[in-house]
Amino acid sequence: MEQLIIFGILISLGYFFGRHAEKKHYKSIQEREKHWLQLPTTCSKYVLEDDRIIDHCDLVNGSMVVSVDYFKRILARLRNFFGGNIQSYETLIDRARREAVLRLKESCPGADQVINLRLETSSITKGSGKQIGSVEVLAYGTAVYFCK
Amino acid sequence: MEYKPSLPENNDNVSHDQPVREFVLLFFGITLFLLIVFWILGLFVDRAVNYITPEMEAAIFSSVGGSASESVDNSNPRQAGLQRMVDALRDCIQIGYPLKVHLIDLDDANAFAFPGGRIFIFNGLLDKVVSENGLSFVLAHELAHFKNRDHLRGMGRGIVFTAVSALLTGAGSDLTQLFAPTANFSQAQYSQERERMADEQALQVLGCYYGHAGGATEFFEAMKPDGDKNSNVFGHYFSSHPEAVERINNLHRLAGKMNLPVKKVLPLPAVLVSQE
Numbered sequence: 001m002e003q004l005i006i007f008g009i010l011i012s013l014g015y016f017f018g019r020h021a022e023k024k025h026y027k028s029i030q031e032r033e034k035h036w037l038q039l040p041t042t043c044s045k046y047v048l049e050d051d052r053i054i055d056h057c058d059l060v061n062g063s064m065v066v067s068v069d070y071f072k073r074i075l076a077r078l079r080n081f082f083g084g085n086i087q088s089y090e091t092l093i094d095r096a097r098r099e100a101v102l103r104l105k106e107s108c109p110g111a112d113q114v115i116n117l118r119l120e121t122s123s124i125t126k127g128s129g130k131q132i133g134s135v136e137v138l139a140y141g142t143a144v145y146f147c148k
Numbered sequence: 149m150e151y152k153p154s155l156p157e158n159n160d161n162v163s164h165d166q167p168v169r170e171f172v173l174l175f176f177g178i179t180l181f182l183l184i185v186f187w188i189l190g191l192f193v194d195r196a197v198n199y200i201t202p203e204m205e206a207a208i209f210s211s212v213g214g215s216a217s218e219s220v221d222n223s224n225p226r227q228a229g230l231q232r233m234v235d236a237l238r239d240c241i242q243i244g245y246p247l248k249v250h251l252i253d254l255d256d257a258n259a260f261a262f263p264g265g266r267i268f269i270f271n272g273l274l275d276k277v278v279s280e281n282g283l284s285f286v287l288a289h290e291l292a293h294f295k296n297r298d299h300l301r302g303m304g305r306g307i308v309f310t311a312v313s314a315l316l317t318g319a320g321s322d323l324t325q326l327f328a329p330t331a332n333f334s335q336a337q338y339s340q341e342r343e344r345m346a347d348e349q350a351l352q353v354l355g356c357y358y359g360h361a362g363g364a365t366e367f368f369e370a371m372k373p374d375g376d377k378n379s380n381v382f383g384h385y386f387s388s389h390p391e392a393v394e395r396i397n398n399l400h401r402l403a404g405k406m407n408l409p410v411k412k413v414l415p416l417p418a419v420l421v422s423q424e
Contacts, residue, residue: 003325003328004325004326004329007322007325007326015167015168033155034155037153037154037155038153040151040153048151049151071167071171072167073322074171074322074323074326075167075170075171075174077321077322077323078171078174078175078178078323079170079174081174081178081181081316082174082177085163087162087163087165087167087170088167088170090161090162090163091162093161094159094161094162
């Protein structure tokens with residue numbers, strides 16, 4: 001019985017704090033995405049409007065490591081019973097992806113374009129049993145600066 | 149190609165369902181699933197128990213000493229006295245077991261049927277009962293457990309439920325904890341049912357041996373919590389035994405049904421009277 005009470009407390013803490021953090025993060029993501037909307041970012045190999053002369057290019061990257069809260073982890077494990085779409089992890093990965101791209105853009109404020117954008121995901125705690133799972137999403141690409 | 153920046157209107161990469169709803173649905177779904185699995189596996193255990201003869205049981209458990217090391221030696225007159233009572237009561241209940249009483253030097257008021265035909269009786273029990281009939285009821289209750297083979301059923305369920313929980317949830321994980329009450333509940337409900345059955349049979353033994361039901365509720369009266377002090381509201385569902393008050397009422401009802409009068413009880417044999 002005591003175990004269940006501790007369990008309940010952990011789950012509710014995970015739920016409320018996790019939800020709060022997620023809401024806050026999404027708000028920040030949406031504001032920053034709006035702000036960086038004018039920086040064209042593509043996964044194409046070639047620059048858009050290739051008639052302009054390129055001054056220089058840079059390799060830029062941004063990454064985010066994100067972890068699940070207790071509630072989401074338990075929910076995902078419950079889902080493992082019957083299989084199916086693990087919804088509790090979706091927002092997690094979505095946030096990490098968007099945050100990584102935003103950090104990439106923030107790392108090159110003077111760039112005119114970012115091309116060749118790639119995203120990679122790696123699990124930080126893979127194979128280490130009972131640890132809380134966390135993933136890193138790495139965004140990298142080429143920042144292009146045109147001659148003024 | 150012109151670059152027209154815009155943000156997507158909807159985020160299609162995430163689901164917008166209520167996570168709490170999903171949690172509740174999954175939790176109760178799995179609980180229900182486990183209850184059904186445990187129920188079916190319990191039936192298999194019951195079947196398996198029928199194939200274990202008392203001889204086989206004795207061979208399996210002869211190496212398991214239990215707490216026999218703590219039991220007082222055979223020359224102890226109290227243990228011999230208890231053994232005599234058990235042997236006498238056996239005439240009223242058919243058991244295919246050689247039974248050996250072990251008196252354990254512990255102050256808890258408890259007795260239990262251990263596989264291999266051993267009855268463990270704690271010293272503290274002898275302080276709680278005041279009459280021979282009262283003690284006989286407790287012994288007869290344990291004899292009934294042997295007759296019904298409840299010790300094997302209980303143990304078998306324990307092993308199977310633990311194994312299944314570990315298999316499905318991963319041993320020692322958070323989920324094992326989350327669903328532990330489900331296994332406990334299944335086992336407790338079954339155990340309570342078997343206890344009620346053993347109470348009923350013990351009452352029959354008393355009726356056969358003494359001709360009346362006097363002293364049957366004596367031990368439970370002594371163990372009854374004082375006053376209105378109500379025990380845990382939910383704990384009752386997870387406890388292996390029915391509550392003392394419920395057992396007393398049940399015994400009164402059964403005694404009425406069996407037309408057993410309540411007559412004067414016999415005093416405890418002198419050798420068993422608590423020295424303190």
